[in-house]
Amino acid sequence: MNQSTVMPNWLRQRAFLTPNRVAIFFENKKITFHELDQLATKRAKQLGSLGIVENDVVGLMMRNSLEMVVTIHALHYIGATIVLFNTRLTFKELTWQLNDAKVKVMICDDEFVQIVDHSFHTICTSEFIRLEETELNFRTQIHLNDVATIMYTSGTTGNPKGVQQTFGNHWSSAIGSMLNLGLHEQDLWLCSVPIFHISGFSILMRSIIYGIGVHLHSSFNPSRINDAIINEGITIVSVVSTMLQQILQNLGEKNYPNTFRCMLLGGGPAPKSLLLACKEKNIPVFQTYGMTETASQVVTLSPEDCFSKIGSAGKPLFPVQIKIMSNGKECAPYQEGEITIKGPNVTIGYLNRPDATDEAIKDGWLYTGDIGYLDEEGFLYVLDRRSDLIVSGGENIYPAEIEAVLLSHEAIVEAGVVGKKDERWGQVPHAFIVCQRKVSEAELFDFCQQRLAKYKVPKGFTFVSELPKNASNKLLRRKLKEKLDELC
Amino acid sequence: MNQSTVMPNWLRQRAFLTPNRVAIFFENKKITFHELDQLATKRAKQLGSLGIVENDVVGLMMRNSLEMVVTIHALHYIGATIVLFNTRLTFKELTWQLNDAKVKVMICDDEFVQIVDHSFHTICTSEFIRLEETELNFRTQIHLNDVATIMYTSGTTGNPKGVQQTFGNHWSSAIGSMLNLGLHEQDLWLCSVPIFHISGFSILMRSIIYGIGVHLHSSFNPSRINDAIINEGITIVSVVSTMLQQILQNLGEKNYPNTFRCMLLGGGPAPKSLLLACKEKNIPVFQTYGMTETASQVVTLSPEDCFSKIGSAGKPLFPVQIKIMSNGKECAPYQEGEITIKGPNVTIGYLNRPDATDEAIKDGWLYTGDIGYLDEEGFLYVLDRRSDLIVSGGENIYPAEIEAVLLSHEAIVEAGVVGKKDERWGQVPHAFIVCQRKVSEAELFDFCQQRLAKYKVPKGFTFVSELPKNASNKLLRRKLKEKLDELC
16 A cells, blocks of 8 residues: 555544534525534434445435535545446436446435436435435545545536546645645635536535535525625625626626635636726636536635636646647647646546546547647637537536537438537537438427436527538538528 | 656745745845756756766755755755765764765765865865856756755764655655745745754755745854844744753743744754743744654644643644554553654655664654653653653754764773753763773863864763663763762
């Protein structure tokens, strides 16, 4: 055993070091690290009575809540690997992921019980309180190379892939972020992004590693966020562009106190007008770039650059290296190419998908598929959040997945999906289709709704006689986007 | 290659990320990270012309200076392992260590050239400027498991041992300290402790990892330290008790600004009266416990406890675990025993000494030989900095080493060395000896001075007819201390 990769369990250690600091603010409740540890210990013993043991794969489909935080820590006490599912998945999508991850026990909020295939051992939140506590072997140490969490991302090639995030990935992410943003004793991080996403989950990890509080919101509400920043000592908030837009609108003429020090903006390129509006109101926006495969941010603006380098995602975090590649060569400054990332927060690979892993990670470098360039000082500018990715309200939508569903309709011959600009969501999916007989939009809409999470259902359909393709017969989505622009 | 242990070279990365922040303040000069990187790059090319290449072992005997900092970073650019020698070693001591470490090239300040054995390839500071620059392969990445530095500590069993400190050890130490003390943008760490000790060296590492400045002093001067704290924005200072005593005396009626946030006090237990005097002047003293084998602090008081837990060294740093052991069992709270430490900053072992390594590190736990206890909250109280160790002006003196020298004198039959209280140095060595013929104190003094660094030479000698020993004929130094107390 290499001792350099062994650490005490993070929550246990934090509760030991600073028991009386507040860990979680949630719905008028304050939970200290000591209390959180007690709750997680109890929950672990309850989960133990379900037969969950070390190295088991346990699924989680929950809304942001204290229960969710406690359950996550409890599962890590047991030593289970947690698969975090998007709460907006359909029955079919979830079933595919449950099978792929070989989930032993599925834990979900009551409202999600119906979408879980009954052949999986399922327990819901309301049943917890009735569970007996059993004695169990607590994992008081963690190993940085062990897989802590799995999160599914839909690949461009159809089926979603389970990204394996080790404790070391989460650790490096938290440490890299701290080296960039600093760490103040009174730090308090507001989390209204979903915990099942790496954006939310990473805040939980930072909380126990740094010893700072999380102001946890069950869902996104701009006026509650502004109220918390102005009145409750929030110092850092994680947002995506569409959220920031609504927060700013809600803020109106009011201003933030000086103690608020970071609006961490992820989830893809942000409109420059939004960034300038924030600058005008002296809101320190730190643009950031990261993904599930890098366990959150890997590139972030630093405090000294947040007003002078507007539009850039910043420089890599301290342990991270970045290269722009084009045709197998490293690009010169300002030359566009594929963003590649190396560092200890890069995933060890996709679950059960050595092929996809080998394709994405070469010689330690993660090929993100995203397009960008570096300026002469090494600041990253991201041009496209993956070439074809649709980002809708902070959710990543992969066209290939929707296309696959459309193509399963007997009348449809070809399908191509691209993002359409949308005032509220940033982007929404729009489908181009080639049919062999007349089908109504309503029928297609219905068909998709039964098979896809709501946010993935195309908001519009355009019927065409053929789709643009390249020489190798590969769909050219870029051409479809141009066509969509002409239509709008 | 496990990518989770690969990082960009720390100085190169820091110079890339925050080129314009000041890295070093030294004798009215300000050197930014960009400039430091340029200087180290040039120096690396100069050292390359001496034939120094990757994995070479290079010795360093220098006083705190910009040159020393630059040379250290230059050697890490080349990929050499650095052996840092105490500038107070004698010719004989140094020669032993140079041979033990198999040093290929020795770099020293001009004043130390005479004490280096000429059979070693030696270059001194004034020769650097004349060296040609050669092109060389820069190590732009570091591997956390590689040995960065070797520092000798004299063991209780006679010969000094080379403690191997990996980049990972230094990284974990810096990160652990940051998680405890926080990291502020304006942090500035004053270093007047020697860089050849882990106390000073660790500040250099923190500087490039955190991106904060080091206020470097060539030697300890209390009035310069107070001036810097009061007028130059120092936020953190590393000291040992004897230094703090003099700093406090020099400070007189003056006070520190609120921006000064941490007096990091290491080097063994501190007198309670000193700690109370600091509390009265509102000086935030953070007692800390650590050693060469743990790459600096492993246990430190946290901000919330620095005034309420006076006398304690605090709780472990976040990645560290601690146990008190007695007769193979873990001690209960308040029960005294040997302090044992586990964590990623524990050395991988002693150079060429698998026996000593196996004796010190068992199942990942470092047996420090120090005696202490934990209170019921887990705060560590150190009773003895190693049972027999003499700490004199922050220097560790191991009795066995001095005893060995004394025993090499033909007239001496038995020798026992213990620490005597001293107003200036905290402690000074005092020798009890059994002679077979009359010898003068002056002669013994002379004899030692030729063979030991000045601070190790006993300041007094007591002639006795026999030494106290236990049943297995082992010297009982505790009894000698009692005897010394009676004599004083």
